[in-house]
Amino acid sequence: MNEQSFKQKIIPHLALTIGMFFWASSFIGFKFALTVYSPFEVVAGRMIIATIFCFPLLKGLKPILMHPKKRLVFIGGVLCEPCFYFLFETAALRYTSSAQAGMVVAIMPLCVAFSAWLLLKEKQHVQTWIGFILAFIGVFWLSFSGESTQSAPNPFLGNMLELGAVFCGVFYTLSCRHITTIVSSWVFTAGMALGGALFYIPLALLPIEVNHVVLDITIPSWLPLASIIYLGIMVSIVGYGLYNFGVAKLSATEAGAYVNLIPVITLIIGVYFLEEKLTIIQYIASTMILIGMLLSQITFKK
Numbered sequence: 001m002n003e004q005s006f007k008q009k010i011i012p013h014l015a016l017t018i019g020m021f022f023w024a025s026s027f028i029g030f031k032f033a034l035t036v037y038s039p040f041e042v043v044a045g046r047m048i049i050a051t052i053f054c055f056p057l058l059k060g061l062k063p064i065l066m067h068p069k070k071r072l073v074f075i076g077g078v079l080c081e082p083c084f085y086f087l088f089e090t091a092a093l094r095y096t097s098s099a100q101a102g103m104v105v106a107i108m109p110l111c112v113a114f115s116a117w118l119l120l121k122e123k124q125h126v127q128t129w130i131g132f133i134l135a136f137i138g139v140f141w142l143s144f145s146g147e148s149t150q151s152a153p154n155p156f157l158g159n160m161l162e163l164g165a166v167f168c169g170v171f172y173t174l175s176c177r178h179i180t181t182i183v184s185s186w187v188f189t190a191g192m193a194l195g196g197a198l199f200y201i202p203l204a205l206l207p208i209e210v211n212h213v214v215l216d217i218t219i220p221s222w223l224p225l226a227s228i229i230y231l232g233i234m235v236s237i238v239g240y241g242l243y244n245f246g247v248a249k250l251s252a253t254e255a256g257a258y259v260n261l262i263p264v265i266t267l268i269i270g271v272y273f274l275e276e277k278l279t280i281i282q283y284i285a286s287t288m289i290l291i292g293m294l295l296s297q298i299t300f301k302k
Contacts (some may be wrong), residue, residue, distance in 0.1 A: 016246035016258040022239030024265035027098035028273050029227040029235065030090060034213040036224035039090030042231070044204035047082065047196035049232025054190035061191050063182050070179060074188075077175025078195035080168040082236070086196070088165035094213055096158025097149075098274060102266025103286050104162040107135045108259045110292070111170045119174070127295050135292030141285040150214050173255070176247045185244035193236055217275055263290070 033042040064074045092101055110132045152158065179188050247255040263286065271277070 012246045012249035012255075013258075015242040016250075016255055017261065019239045019242030019246065020258050020261040021265055022235050023243070023259075024102060024262045025269060026231055026235045026239070027093065027101055027266050028269050029231045030093050031098055031213060031215065031274060032219060032227040033224045033231070034090070034093060035215060035219065036212060037228070038204070038208065038210045038212075039086075039094070040200055040203040040206070040208070042228055043082065043086045043090060044197065044200035045228040046232035046236050047193055047200055049229060050193035050236035051190070051197045053233060053237055054186075054193050057187050057190035058194060060183055060187035064179060064191070067182070070182065073175050073178050074191065075195075077172050077179065078192050079199075080175070081172035082192060082196035083199040085165050085168040085172065086200075088161050088168065092158045092161035092165065094158070094211075095152065095154040096162065097152040097155070097270060099263075099267045099270040100152070100155055100159055100282070101162045102270070103138075103263040103289055104159050105166055105169075105266075106260055106263040106289055107132075107163075107292075108166050108169050108173075109257045110135055111166055112173055115170050115174060131292040131295035133292070134295065135289045138285045138288030138292060141281075141288065150216055173247060176244050177251070177255075180244065180248035185248040186241050189237065189241045189244050192240065196236075215274060260290075 030042065037045070061074075064070050089101070114132060176185070176188055243255065243258075246258065267286075
């Protein structure tokens with residue numbers, strides 16, 4: 001294998017690994033931002049920031065908008081993520097911990113495999129189905145065994161809302177794979193940011209009163225706003241851009257498998273920055289989720 005071929009193979013995997021770090025950090029960033037701002041304000045803010053930075057790329061959307069079928073797929077993908085995805089996720093993080101939310105997101109690769117079987121008629125092995133069922137049992141066990149705390153008042157409700165976000169993420173991944181056959185992954189990222197901004201700005205202007213998230217730690221007054229800026233640049237642009245790049249270069253299933261890194265990274269960051277804790281039963285349930293994912297990955301690598 002020559003050097004150029006090696007780089008072509010390794011760069012997408014490296015991009016996905018770095019992208020997952022930013023995705024995992026978004027749970028903590030959301031928590032910080034929600035201590036002062038409403039969920040709609042947080043998402044609208046990050047989408048506006050992302051759109052400003054991606055503005056020069058928006059002209060690349062013309063091939064998608066001129067093609068009826070791809071335009072429909074693109075709109076559907078953007079509605080799923082960031083629009084509906086963040087509706088679910090911001091609501092979820094009001095009720096559950098970032099560590100638990102990260103564990104729920106970890107079943108996304110299995111959901112992608114299931115969708116590929118259902119929609120694309122791809123054959124899946126027995127190991128995939130066993131892993132799929134095992135991981136789902138782990139998610140529900142993790143949710144039912146959650147203890148209410150000041151920063152996670154209703155873990156079950158929060159984890160079920162995060163599960164809704166996962167389903168949105170699955171369709172987003174499939175649509176991204178389809179759209180990036182005609183435009184670059186960064187153009188798709190720019191379109192996603194613009195669509196999210198147009199969707200959330202009106203919602204952010206609604207006179208809705210919300211109870212802000214209360215953390216178990218004290219944070220500086222500047223951190224919530226800084227978190228929105230971080231979410232807009234490092235997560236919405238860099239994180240999603242790297243993920244979309246990986247999806248474009250690899251298969252949707254291969255790229256989706258990197259979501260397995262999120263629970264581990266989120267757990268470490270959540271414990272370190274938010275002093276979050278899981279019960280022994282929740283650690284066991286989390287282990288079940290990881291075993292289910294690893295079992296399914298045996299099939300992916302054949």
